[in-house]
Amino acid sequence: MENSKGKRAMATTHATELFPTVAVTMCTGETQANLASLITHNKETPNQCNFPQHGNIMDNSIKKSVTKSFNIPKEDCIMQLPWVVNNVKPSREDESQADIQENIQQMSLAIVKCTEEAKDKLAQVITHNVETLSQRKSHVLGYPVNQEFDYDALAPFLHFHLNNAGDPFTGSSYTLNSSKFEVCVLDWFANLWEIEKGEYWGYVTTGGTEGNLHGILTGREQLPDGILYTSQDSHYSIFKVARMCRMKCVTVDSLVSGEIDYVNLKASLLANKDKPAIINLNIGTTMKGAIDDIDRVLQTLEETGFSCDRFYIHCDGALFGVMLPFLKQAPKITFKKPIGSITISGHKFLGCPIPCGVVITRVGYINTLSRNVEYIASRDATITGSRSGHTPIFLWYALKERGLRGLQNEVQKCMMSARYLQRRLHDAGISAMVNKFSNIVVFEKPLDEDFVHKWSLACKENIAHVVVMQHVTIEMLDSFVNEFIQKRRIWFKNPLCLSEDIGAENCACIAHN
């Protein structure tokens, strides 16, 4: 094979060769109409500099040194390098009331102008959207997202691009990072799930999906021919991960509660005894908040002859992973049991403007995954590589600002309010279920699309749910139930039997009530 290295001459070029002589040729990417109008404009004034000279972003000394360096006549440089159009005032026409109205009412977000948009117009669009979001926020019931947070104190960090590229424990050569904050957050979770510093490895992810991907991938690297087992009530990301990572996936039945069906799991394991098992456990499930019982799964593995070196357990603790430690008698999520990894979502219970999460695993597994990356002077065992430096600071603040007692109070509030909602629905003759350590209230699916949309309800087949998070007040729940009862009269004929979905004891149908 011929080595062509070095054969090709590399031309280093003067900057002047690179730029088009008129601005218009660079306007690829503009809408056709806008582009056409710009071309016409430039054709009409081919030799004029169309840009105002004030408000340059480069001061004169810099321009002078650049100009000097390339021996370009000063005038030519200005002609060719129309540095800035920042201070161009929009024309009266642009500012007309009609245009502003259009901007606001029709949410004119399209990016079609060749020149920049005036700041006050952008501000109007922003204000309008923030108002809309505020209105919607008071009705968000269906998703496990805590909307009660205030990170105003962290706003100054938005002036930096922070990047925790690579391994949080080794740092990287990119100095604008928050690795120290990240390690504090990881230590907190390692402590919560009872694994010693030095024994664990982890990082702040972009959310539950990345955590699941990392956990299951870690399992796959340990047991390359392992089969992934997960219940049919698992989050959709688990099935996506299986496909992405080219793993055989066995979907195990679920119980009515949403919990994995241990009998079916046992049968599935026995049917594939020759292959190691990678098991995803839900702590708890997305729709019903059911918690797969780690101890029972471990017992099943023992009964079916899977020794410790032939299984890997990943725990998807998206919402409950942070909550359970604050609940008496709740199943213990701990690395003292032979599990491989746990992940949670940071924007769920803790609350964060941006999706994020945490994954913790045993440090021994990580060497198989990591690669030294000289470019960032770090090693990389993460999925995303370049990672947010802001989300670890948000999580750090969330934990530090509240303390354990603050978190405990919030867990209690959510649990109490969830049971309040269930009681109110039962009292109105509506089938409803709450699993034991859950703040997710599952009930008869409303048959009114507008109602479902208004309250951001998550639905699946015959059921819908409300996840009672910190921002959900009793007033919100009352308002929701009252409207539900009122609207239900329209579509309601006979109560659908939901015993298959949420159990006979929670069903309000004629047969079970």
Place this chain on the structure above:
Amino acid sequence: MENSKGKRAMATTHATELFPTVAVTMCTGETQANLASLITHNKETPNQCNFPQHGNIMDNSIKKSVTKSFNIPKEDCIMQLPWVVNNVKPSREDESQADIQENIQQMSLAIVKCTEEAKDKLAQVITHNVETLSQRKSHVLGYPVNQEFDYDALAPFLHFHLNNAGDPFTGSSYTLNSSKFEVCVLDWFANLWEIEKGEYWGYVTTGGTEGNLHGILTGREQLPDGILYTSQDSHYSIFKVARMCRMKCVTVDSLVSGEIDYVNLKASLLANKDKPAIINLNIGTTMKGAIDDIDRVLQTLEETGFSCDRFYIHCDGALFGVMLPFLKQAPKITFKKPIGSITISGHKFLGCPIPCGVVITRVGYINTLSRNVEYIASRDATITGSRSGHTPIFLWYALKERGLRGLQNEVQKCMMSARYLQRRLHDAGISAMVNKFSNIVVFEKPLDEDFVHKWSLACKENIAHVVVMQHVTIEMLDSFVNEFIQKRRIWFKNPLCLSEDIGAENCACIAHN
């Protein structure tokens, strides 16, 4: 196989059963020392409520209704539900000057307290870190990250958890989203790379790695037994993706410029003629900013007998994907050529506090990837599922605020300043190279670790680089070069020959100068 559905009785519980009677039992996750002290404290006051009654987050009416609902005596409820400790004033001891100093100087970030941290202490830590970052920011030269942005106008959006779960074009049932902004941003990029609305699909990613993962995965789903080809100068994420997705990966040699070696590519393709080809092209490479020539690769595919249905091309345009359209004579990145996907990083040229990116592909490929997800009332063809709603707004603002002409000015500034830096290094007798359409200046690796760290330089083997982004001023470059020259006298003996790394014409060694 026995179906155990419904066999297990589900107990719905009263909230009172769930909570420990004393707060301490919930303090799992606390540091051992703190936990021990808390246990001691609680043992001493087992029947007292340790929490102040002021500053409750639940107002009395809510507490009353919850209490009433569960028939819990009001007093008991307060005992068991110490709602809040928000207004606890830190003791004098806590506030001592020594402690504050420790907080600031030793960056006491650890989250070890059971109760929440006082706001003023947090503010001190934040201020200290923001100052440190500001100092560092003026020296960030080695990474392709634009630090010149101001998104203060978008701060109000930080009061919401925005989530663009699922497909940006179908929306989802989670109403706090920015899908409209996202679609505008995608339309802009589709236009830039010349693919019609309706013909393309895409989304805003968490960064370049996710974009590469998505693009290559899209290729794999089209050509399941395809082999991935990528040059040795490719970003480390490409090799990671290959491994994650269980794809055979052929590493192709690079030319001295960093560009893929077309002769070696041809030989590799011929050696694997029986398998389809999935080709990653760098637009441009991470270290040297070299651009793989799409046309030459297409010609190579034709010569080796790969018809259009037997190859898929993904373009990793992390930095240059946005810049090239603004440069005269630059290779055209367009969907008019038979490519499958393009990705860019949003935090690189455009600038964004949080890592993000854009991936655009042909809509026809997406049906193979997507799954309907009833839970979010959307379909999912993304990697991360739950996705940031903020980053699309940042990108929208970045594009709208600048317009095409603003972007054009910035590209010009970066290109000019990069050539200024190369000239200054050459003048000082230091080997240095800039590829034709690149703002990355590659030079002799400094042998002083502190110097490398101070300027956040990225190094690889014998070379280092500076990526001249928008925030890099001529003053910064002068300051960098002057310090480089000064420090270099310490380690400098004879100039290392770098002809193998950056070409003989850029080498300042005795043989080539």
